[in-house]
Amino acid sequence: MKSYELSQICDLLAIKIPLDKQALIKNIKLSVLEINNNTLIFHMQKTQTLNIDNLLKVNDCFIITDQPLLKRYHRAKERFLIVPNIEVAYAKFIEFYRNQFSIKTVAITGTCGKSTTKEMIKQVLAKNHSVTGTIGSKNSLRFNHEYLMEIDEESEFGIYETAITDPGQILYSAKYFKPTVGVITNIGIDHLSGCKTLDNYILAKGEILTALGPLGTVIINKDDENINKLDFTSYKGKVITYGIKTKADYQATKISYHNKMMCFTVNNQYQVKVPGMGIHNVYNALAAIATLVTLGIDISEAITELSTYQPMKSHFEIYRGINGAVIVDDTWSSNPTSVEAALDTLRLIKGKKVVVIGNISYLGAYALEQAKSIGKMVVENNIDYLITIDNFSRHIANEAIRIGMDKNNIFDCQTTEDLDTVLYHLMKPGVTVLFKTSMFDKKIKKIIERYFVRNKE
Numbered sequence: 001m002k003s004y005e006l007s008q009i010c011d012l013l014a015i016k017i018p019l020d021k022q023a024l025i026k027n028i029k030l031s032v033l034e035i036n037n038n039t040l041i042f043h044m045q046k047t048q049t050l051n052i053d054n055l056l057k058v059n060d061c062f063i064i065t066d067q068p069l070l071k072r073y074h075r076a077k078e079r080f081l082i083v084p085n086i087e088v089a090y091a092k093f094i095e096f097y098r099n100q101f102s103i104k105t106v107a108i109t110g111t112c113g114k115s116t117t118k119e120m121i122k123q124v125l126a127k128n129h130s131v132t133g134t135i136g137s138k139n140s141l142r143f144n145h146e147y148l149m150e151i152d153e154e155s156e157f158g159i160y161e162t163a164i165t166d167p168g169q170i171l172y173s174a175k176y177f178k179p180t181v182g183v184i185t186n187i188g189i190d191h192l193s194g195c196k197t198l199d200n201y202i203l204a205k206g207e208i209l210t211a212l213g214p215l216g217t218v219i220i221n222k223d224d225e226n227i228n229k230l231d232f233t234s235y236k237g238k239v240i241t242y243g244i245k246t247k248a249d250y251q252a253t254k255i256s257y258h259n260k261m262m263c264f265t266v267n268n269q270y271q272v273k274v275p276g277m278g279i280h281n282v283y284n285a286l287a288a289i290a291t292l293v294t295l296g297i298d299i300s301e302a303i304t305e306l307s308t309y310q311p312m313k314s315h316f317e318i319y320r321g322i323n324g325a326v327i328v329d330d331t332w333s334s335n336p337t338s339v340e341a342a343l344d345t346l347r348l349i350k351g352k353k354v355v356v357i358g359n360i361s362y363l364g365a366y367a368l369e370q371a372k373s374i375g376k377m378v379v380e381n382n383i384d385y386l387i388t389i390d391n392f393s394r395h396i397a398n399e400a401i402r403i404g405m406d407k408n409n410i411f412d413c414q415t416t417e418d419l420d421t422v423l424y425h426l427m428k429p430g431v432t433v434l435f436k437t438s439m440f441d442k443k444i445k446k447i448i449e450r451y452f453v454r455n456k457e
Contacts, residue, residue: 001026001027001028001097001149001150001151001152002097002100002151002152002153003024003025003026003038004024004025005022005023005024005025006022006023006024006025006040006060006062007022009025009040009093010081012092012093012096013064013081013083013089013092013093015064015081015082015083017081023038023060023062024038024060025038025039025040025060025062026038026039027039027040027149028040028041028042028093028097028145028149029041029042030042030044030045030090030145031044031045031048032045032048032049032050032051032063033048035051035054035055035058035061036058036061037058037059037060037061038059038060038061039058039060039061039062040061040062040063040064041061041062041063041064042064042086042089042090042093043063043064043065043067043086044086044087044090046067050063050073052072052073052075052076055076055079056075056076056079061079062079062080062081063079063080063081064080064081064082064083064086064089064090065080065081065082065083065086066082066083066084066085066086066089067086091175094145094148094175094176095175097148097149097151098148098151098175098176098177098178101151101152101153101155103151103155103156103157103158104156104157104158104180104181104295104296105157105158105159105160105177105178105179105180105181106118106121106133106157106158106159106160106179106180106181106182106183106291106295107160107161107162107170107173107174107177107179107181107182107183107208107211107212108121108159108160108161108162108182108183108185108287109161109162109163109164109170109182109183109184109185109205109208110183110184110185110186110187110205110221111185111186111187111188111189111190111335111337111338112185112186112188112280112333112335112337112338112341113185113186113280113283113284113287114139114161114162114163114185115134115136115137115139115161115312115315115332115333116276116281116284116311116312116315117183117185117284117287117288117291118133118134118159118160118161119309119312120274120284120285120288120306120309121159121288121291121292122159123305123308123309123310124288124292124297124301124302124305124306124309125156125157125159125292125295125297127305129156129157130154130155130156130157131155131156131157131158131159132147132150132151132155132157132158132159133147133157133158133159133160134147134159134160134161136312137161137332137333137439139160139161139162139163140163141169141172141173144172144173144176144177145176147160147176147177148176148177157295158177160173160177160179162174162179162208162211164194164195164204164205165193165194165362166194166195166204167194167195167200167203167204167207168204168207169204169207170204170205170207170208170211171207171210171211173211174207174208174210174211179208179211179212179216180212180215180216180217181212181216181217181218181219181291181294181295182208182209182211182212182216182217182218182219183218183219183220183287183290183291184205184206184208184218184219184220184221184224184227185221185283185284185287186221186224186226186227186283186337187201187202187205187224187226187227188226188335188336188337188338188340189201189335189336189337189363189366189370190335190336190337190362190363192362192363192364192365192366193361193362193363193364194362194364196364198226198366202226202229202230203230205227205230206230209230209232209235209237212237213236213237214236214237215237216237216238217237217238217239217240217294218232218235218237218238218239218240219240219241219242219287219290219291219294220239220240220241220242221241221242221243221283221287222241222242222243222246222247222248223243223244223245223246223248223283240290240294242283242286242287242289242290243283243286244279244282244283244286249290250266250267250286250289250290251266251267251286252264252265252266252272252282252286253265253268255279255282257277257348260275260276260277261273261274261275261276261307262274262275262276262277262278262279262281262282262285264282264285266286266289266299266303270299270300270303271303272285272289272303272306272307273306273307274306274307274309275307275308275309275310275311276309276311276315276316277316277318277345277348278316278341278342278344278345278348279341279344279345280341280344280345285306288302288306289302289303289306312332313332314329314330314331314332314439315330315332316328316329316330316342316345317329317330319452320452321427321433321451321452322424322427322451322452323424323427323428323429324428324429324430325426325427325428325429325430325431325432325433325451326349326351326431326432326433327432327433327435327448327451327452328342328346328349328432328433328434328435329435329448329452330342330434330435330436331435331436331437331438331439331441331444331445331448332439333438333439334358334359334360334361334436334437334438334439335360335362336360336363336370336373336374338436339357339360339374339377339436340377342434342436343355343377343378343381343383343434344381346381346383346432346434347381349432350430351430351431351432352384352385352430352431352432353381353382353383353384353385353431353432353434354383354384354385354386354387354423354426354427354431354432354433354434355378355383355385355386355387355433355434355436356387356389356419356423356433356434356435356436356437356444357374357386357387357388357389357393357396357436357437358389358390358392358393358436358437358438358441358444359390359391359392359393359437359438360392360438361438367392367395368395371392371393371395371396371399372395372396372399374396374399375395375396375397375398375399375400375402375403376399376400376403378396378400378405379400379403379404379405383405384409385409385410385411385426386400386405386409386410386411387410387411387413387419387422387423388410388411388412388413389413389419389437389444394412397410397412416443416447419447420447420450423447423451427451433451435448
């Protein structure tokens with residue numbers, strides 16, 4: 001982060017400095033558990049207990065708070081800066097800090113493809129520019145402050161995922177990052193526990209238009225049915241489209257899979273090769289190319305650099321498994337849209353298909369309906385064996401059986417020992433096992449590691 005004299009921040013927040021000396025602030029934190037030298041802490045997490053002895057051991061560490069002090073804190077009274085409202089003070093600071101930098105920022109939202117699209121853009125830009133942004137899948141609101149503080153005088157671009165669990169969260173994140181370019185990759189079914197209905201979820205994704213304002217540019221997947229439910233007529237900024245099925249500003253044709261690369265042509269002119277498997281990666285690459293060109297990168301440079309893109313961990317990662325089988329680790333995220341993409345991509349692999357599927361969170365009242373929808377996908381994609389590991393996936397199995405899947409090809413594993421037994425029995429040459437579970441299911445991750453041979457396919 002950019003360093004400031006304590007007096008500068010105090011002047012900004014109308015705080016009287018309790019000390020005569022000047023302190024240099026090199027870190028801004030939100031937790032009293034992060035006491036350190038040259039640090040200013042906004043005491044936002046009020047349930048945390050301050051260790052006053054630790055505070056006194058470090059140099060130039062101060063705490064901004066709107067709470068009354070305990071009497072035992074008085075021996076460090078000069079370390080506390082009192083404001084009427086901590087949330088208002090912090091909001092004023094982040095507005096001030098972000099306005100110090102004129103970097104170009106991109107906000108990427110969507111049900112699937114956010115992380116891959118973000119990573120494609122970041123990797124291309126990082127070849128010749130100073131880039132900051134979302135790391136991995138750490139895209140929840142609690143990381144906003146950390147990412148904001150990574151912006152400094154050398155930063156040229158900021159590339160951020162803007163995920164949601166509830167309406168209003170994209171607008172909240174926009175206060176931190178002030179995006180000039182926005183991307184909507186797709187809008188499927190997710191986070192209905194917070195948004196309650198699909199319409200509300202679509203509108204929550206559409207908040208990116210408000211976040212960009214009339215001078216921004218939004219880049220959208222023209223093929224996506226739910227994105228097309230948004231009314232763009234009142235949006236005064238620029239709209240750029242990409243797609244495969246529908247005429248778009250960036251349209252892919254002549255799509256094929258060869259040598260572990262998705263190959264396609266953009267606008268009948270540019271030949272693109274991007275590592276990975278599946279049509280969804282063509283969409284991600286189109287979004288990345290459109291964004292990079294909008295940011296001022298030559299399209300030929302963008303396409304050349306995308307050919308060396310390093311795919312993210314657990315995004316349809318293919319490994320050699322034991323007994324000559326193939327393992328696909330697609331446990332990065334799990335929602336109905338990503339399940340559909342995974343099953344569709346699995347079609348590109350020859351041989352028998354086994355799918356291990358687990359719970360999908362945040363579906364609220366729509367959980368059973370979506371389980372049935374996934375059961376239908378399993379049958380339509382000719383999956384040979386289905387392995388269920390929890391109550392949600394058992395509903396998937398019930399629907400698959402109802403519409404024609406042989407119940408003898410479905411295995412309900414109540415324990416990891418059961419799963420071990422079934423997998424060992426099924427894993428043979430010509431068999432591909434897709435793991436489509438949550439990244440937070442550590443038991444499944446351990447099983448995957450146990451069954452693959454270390455070098456990737």
